Amino acid sequence: MLKQVEGSAAVAEAVALCRPEVICAYPISPQTHIVEALGRMVTAGKLRPCEFINVESEFAAMSVAIGASAAGARAYTATASQGLLFMAEAVYNAAGLGLPIVMTVANRAIGAPINIWNDHSDALSQRDCGWIQLFAEDNQEALDLHIQAFRLAEELSLPVMVCMDGYILTHAYERVDLPTQQQVDTYLPPYEPRQVLDPANPVSIGAMVGPEAFMEVRYLAHVKQRQALQLMPSWADEFKRIFGRESGGLTHTYHLEDADTVVVALGSVLGTIKDTVDEMREQGVKIGVLGITCFRPWPTAAVRAALAAAKRVLVLEKSLAVGMGGIVSNNVAASYAGSPDLVHAVIAGLGGRAITRGSLHRVFAQAVAGSLEPVTFLDLDHALVERVLAREREQRRSGPIAENILRDIGVVAAKIG
Amino acid sequence: MFQVRIHGRGGQGVVTAAELLSVAAFREGRHAQAFPSFGSERMGAPVVAFCRIDDRPIRLREPILAPDALIIQDPTLLHQVDLFAGLLADGFVLINTTRSFEELGLSEFLARFRREHLYTVPATELALKHVGRPLPNAALLGGFAAVSGRVSLESVNAAIREKFPTTVAQANAAAASAAHAYVTQKMREVVSAKAG
Amino acid sequence: MTYQPIRFYQTGTFTVGNRLLPDEQRSVQANMRRTNSLNSGHRACQGCGEALGARYAIDAAMEATHRQLIAANATGCLEVFSTPYPETSWQIPWIHSLFGNAAAVATGIAAAMSVKGRRDVRVVAQGGDGGTTDIGFACLSGMFERNDDVLYICYDNGGYMNTGVQRSSATPPGARTNTTMPVGASSGNRFDQGKYLPAIAMAHDIPYVATATVAELHDLEAKVRRAMEFRGARYIHILVPCPLGWGHDSAATIRIARLAKETGLFPVFEAERGAVTQVSKIKLKLPVEEYLRPQQRFAHLFRDPPRRDVIEHIQQLADRNIHRYGLLDAVERQA
Numbered sequence A: 001m002l003k004q005v006e007g008s009a010a011v012a013e014a015v016a017l018c019r020p021e022v023i024c025a026y027p028i029s030p031q032t033h034i035v036e037a038l039g040r041m042v043t044a045g046k047l048r049p050c051e052f053i054n055v056e057s058e059f060a061a062m063s064v065a066i067g068a069s070a071a072g073a074r075a076y077t078a079t080a081s082q083g084l085l086f087m088a089e090a091v092y093n094a095a096g097l098g099l100p101i102v103m104t105v106a107n108r109a110i111g112a113p114i115n116i117w118n119d120h121s122d123a124l125s126q127r128d129c130g131w132i133q134l135f136a137e138d139n140q141e142a143l144d145l146h147i148q149a150f151r152l153a154e155e156l157s158l159p160v161m162v163c164m165d166g167y168i169l170t171h172a173y174e175r176v177d178l179p180t181q182q183q184v185d186t187y188l189p190p191y192e193p194r195q196v197l198d199p200a201n202p203v204s205i206g207a208m209v210g211p212e213a214f215m216e217v218r219y220l221a222h223v224k225q226r227q228a229l230q231l232m233p234s235w236a237d238e239f240k241r242i243f244g245r246e247s248g249g250l251t252h253t254y255h256l257e258d259a260d261t262v263v264v265a266l267g268s269v270l271g272t273i274k275d276t277v278d279e280m281r282e283q284g285v286k287i288g289v290l291g292i293t294c295f296r297p298w299p300t301a302a303v304r305a306a307l308a309a310a311k312r313v314l315v316l317e318k319s320l321a322v323g324m325g326g327i328v329s330n331n332v333a334a335s336y337a338g339s340p341d342l343v344h345a346v347i348a349g350l351g352g353r354a355i356t357r358g359s360l361h362r363v364f365a366q367a368v369a370g371s372l373e374p375v376t377f378l379d380l381d382h383a384l385v386e387r388v389l390a391r392e393r394e395q396r397r398s399g400p401i402a403e404n405i406l407r408d409i410g411v412v413a414a415k416i417g
Numbered sequence B: 001m002f003q004v005r006i007h008g009r010g011g012q013g014v015v016t017a018a019e020l021l022s023v024a025a026f027r028e029g030r031h032a033q034a035f036p037s038f039g040s041e042r043m044g045a046p047v048v049a050f051c052r053i054d055d056r057p058i059r060l061r062e063p064i065l066a067p068d069a070l071i072i073q074d075p076t077l078l079h080q081v082d083l084f085a086g087l088l089a090d091g092f093v094l095i096n097t098t099r100s101f102e103e104l105g106l107s108e109f110l111a112r113f114r115r116e117h118l119y120t121v122p123a124t125e126l127a128l129k130h131v132g133r134p135l136p137n138a139a140l141l142g143g144f145a146a147v148s149g150r151v152s153l154e155s156v157n158a159a160i161r162e163k164f165p166t167t168v169a170q171a172n173a174a175a176a177s178a179a180h181a182y183v184t185q186k187m188r189e190v191v192s193a194k195a196g
Numbered sequence C: 001m002t003y004q005p006i007r008f009y010q011t012g013t014f015t016v017g018n019r020l021l022p023d024e025q026r027s028v029q030a031n032m033r034r035t036n037s038l039n040s041g042h043r044a045c046q047g048c049g050e051a052l053g054a055r056y057a058i059d060a061a062m063e064a065t066h067r068q069l070i071a072a073n074a075t076g077c078l079e080v081f082s083t084p085y086p087e088t089s090w091q092i093p094w095i096h097s098l099f100g101n102a103a104a105v106a107t108g109i110a111a112a113m114s115v116k117g118r119r120d121v122r123v124v125a126q127g128g129d130g131g132t133t134d135i136g137f138a139c140l141s142g143m144f145e146r147n148d149d150v151l152y153i154c155y156d157n158g159g160y161m162n163t164g165v166q167r168s169s170a171t172p173p174g175a176r177t178n179t180t181m182p183v184g185a186s187s188g189n190r191f192d193q194g195k196y197l198p199a200i201a202m203a204h205d206i207p208y209v210a211t212a213t214v215a216e217l218h219d220l221e222a223k224v225r226r227a228m229e230f231r232g233a234r235y236i237h238i239l240v241p242c243p244l245g246w247g248h249d250s251a252a253t254i255r256i257a258r259l260a261k262e263t264g265l266f267p268v269f270e271a272e273r274g275a276v277t278q279v280s281k282i283k284l285k286l287p288v289e290e291y292l293r294p295q296q297r298f299a300h301l302f303r304d305p306p307r308r309d310v311i312e313h314i315q316q317l318a319d320r321n322i323h324r325y326g327l328l329d330a331v332e333r334q335a
Helices: A007-017 A032-043 A058-070 A081-086 A088-096 A121-125 A139-156 A181-187 A211-243 A269-282 A300-306 A328-334 A357-369 A382-394 A401-409 B014-027 B123-130 B137-148 B153-163 B166-195 C049-064 C077-082 C102-115 C129-134 C137-146 C197-203 C217-227 C243-247 C250-262 C288-292 C296-302 C308-325 C330-334
Strands: A002-006 A022-025 A051-054 A075-079 A102-107 A132-135 A160-165 A173-177 A251-254 A261-265 A287-292 A294-296 A312-317 A343-347 A375-377 B002-009 B031-036 B046-054 B069-072 B092-096 B118-121 C069-073 C094-096 C122-128 C151-156 C208-213 C234-239 C269-272 C275-279
Touching: A002 A007, A002 B014, A007 A032, A007 A102, A007 A139, A007 A173, A022 A032, A022 A058, A022 C102, A032 A051, A032 A075, A051 C102, A058 A075, A058 A081, A058 A088, A058 C102, A058 C137, A075 A081, A081 A088, A081 A121, A102 A121, A102 A139, A132 A139, A139 A160, A139 A173, A139 A181, A139 A211, A173 B014, A181 A211, A211 A294, A211 A300, A251 A269, A251 A300, A261 A269, A261 A328, A261 A357, A269 A287, A269 A357, A287 A300, A312 A328, A312 A357, A328 A343, A382 A401, B002 B014, B002 B137, B014 B031, B014 B046, B014 B137, B014 B153, B069 B137, B092 B137, B118 B137, B118 B166, B123 B137, B123 B166, B137 B153, B137 B166, B153 B166, C049 C069, C049 C077, C049 C122, C049 C151, C049 C217, C049 C234, C049 C250, C069 C077, C069 C102, C077 C122, C102 C122, C102 C137, C102 C151, C122 C129, C129 C137, C129 C151, C129 C197, C151 C217, C197 C208, C197 C234, C197 C269, C208 C217, C208 C250, C217 C234, C234 C250, C243 C250, C243 C296, C250 C288, C288 C296, C288 C308
Parallel strands: A022 A051, A022 A075, A075 A102, A102 A160, A132 A160, A261 A287, A261 A312, A312 A343, A343 A375, B002 B069, B069 B092, B092 B118, C069 C094, C069 C122, C122 C151, C151 C234, C208 C234
Antiparallel strands: A002 A173, A132 A294, A173 B031, A251 A287, B002 B046, B031 B046, C208 C269, C269 C275
16 A cells, blocks of 8 residues: 655554564664654554563663564564664674574664764674675665565574665655555465474573584575575565565666666665666766665675676765775675776765765766776865864874864854755 | 755754655655654754655655755744755745745845745744644645645645644644635735736 | 482481471472473583572472473573583573673563463573673663563672683672782772672562572572562572682582571572562671681681781671671670
């Protein structure tokens, strides 16, 4: 059924349709509307049987989910940014224990400096923990991916992170098609754990594994995630058959057929990129888009195939490997058959800085002209940073960068966008 | 695509206004995208919200830099924040105030736009009268429907009824209708002034 | 198969059971049908108080819950010595997640049981003092505050023993650990505020709080049984001497635990909803020296010259406990 709702509300509805049994969450911007909506549904009796637990921290949230999932209940939580880091130990633990927990990450920057706006540093900080990581392009995909996530998680016995851009998607009202309970029930059968805490059949879960077996355990975890690459497309196909639309899968391609230049990105910025690419195509530029939906496991073959004919690749990412460059671009370069020099990292949108068509036109044109640096920070205030660096060359300071900037300009003006 | 930018202060229902507008457009079978540009909750701080309306799915995610219409819920923002940045030449402006453009010091600036697209409406007063609270957003949407013709008053009121409980919805719809009538009248005056 | 009752002929301790008692008054441990939830074959040190306490407590919990029990365990000695992969000593469904989250994991298990309509299945969380009073404090307090249906058992051996004997907030003042070495002018662990978890648990007004030691089997079992009569958050704090960390003879574990009680250093009591309901009186009050001398971790207090000031300060803590919890009958107090 078509509805015009906030992204968070759509996700909450989708999660509720998946019949979660234990929901535990700690509030953090910009995830709050999701868990509030689910809490209301549970309290009003619309979502049952379900226990909704207000926990005292994100670490507790993931821990409660671990206990619930290990005991055979379908468990869900949501977080962002600092919260994801605070639960990091438990995030690794859930993956290592093979628990099919589903978690929404409402992507937000990580401090310091504290910043509540969108970028991908939170999810990507956990890219190696063993969770499956999916990125939604719009709110329709966000709600669809949650439904697929529960299915993926329980089939593979692996936790799944569904990432959606904080504020940009969570707080945006747009049209979505909400499925029926029957459709979801057809796609997602009840949770049948492979191993469960049950007095009738006692098992010990979480033993200490020493050097004699740890390598094998980790190898099998790696293989299991790689195997997911074979299975996920078929589950996306099944989703299409039942729900009537394409959603999820490993990647989305756009205008790739004869593209010399390919722009790679994750999440909502793909929308703005596609509008820009349409405009450039009208000017005859052979440019296309590769959207990565499944970031972990990394879809090596799909990326390699998509970039096979590309003469140059521009990875537009809302993430930064401090001291090195791009994160996504690094993953892309590993799958690009051509020279790594032809993969350009464009770091953009950190901390919620708006990414505009105007800026994209400029940087895509640079890529086409072959004048892009290996790493570019989009829309950087070069004058400002040069002043700060010049001052520091004369008099070295330690301490927080943001505060040091203020010594020069005194105040940061409010801007629209 | 038609792009609306709404300015106000926290607590005035700016974000809700954008959402209601998107729901109104949705009810008319169109695509709409509404989103805010603020972060933590704080009363009184300047707030901007955006609404795009189109007949095709909307993929664009950037803030609205070149609005087709501006709704200004709080005139104290004038001369403090660059409210009119990017406004297109044919753009619509609706300001919540009892004063005229001259009294607001805007007549020179607005001379470069189309007179029949620029209006003021005492939305706060209408809200106080119909709703009993100084929340001008519903009234402004009613006025906007009249000014722009991009959504109907019926759709705006239907969106209001969807969002709020019955008595509150009725009151807000009444405010919207009153503002719609007010602006419609002003539009007639402008047209006959031009003709005469 | 018919069961042949085995009479235990044990002298010098009251540990296993008194054959002169009627069956229903004998301990769970004395029963051949006890579940042995923590089965033999684990890798604990000889004389480990925690291994003893865990077996006592979980067997009693199994009996009280008709064997419908799930346990969440914090990282620590108990978890490590009981599950040397690929083996496990546990006969019950058991999960180890992290160091600081046993209480939260238990909350999750309890929620799962509730959602599935399995009210008969009860949940126990267990951890050492480090995992409870330090790194697990937040999750524990959260569980208390929500009154989740979990019994949390803390096995207190006064330090981070599994990592090689470091100080925790439960380490008694004056004790030597590898991070509170009595070198130079230092006399071991400082006399800070202490973090007395039983009182903190009581401050949450949870249904049941109790302390116990491995020296009194019947008392410990009775408290676990009592705890299982309640729904909601419950807490039992058990003193478990550690021969390795405390530096005492491995055969002296139970005796040392009894000395902790009899000196007043470890009050033994029960509380419900924030108010003490029962106190296990000291049978024969002993000066704290009797407790301190047999332990190498206090040896530095008895060098030449002895640290009388520190010992006196410890005695004051014991006397404060006696006064605060009414550990002596009026007659003894006057004496």
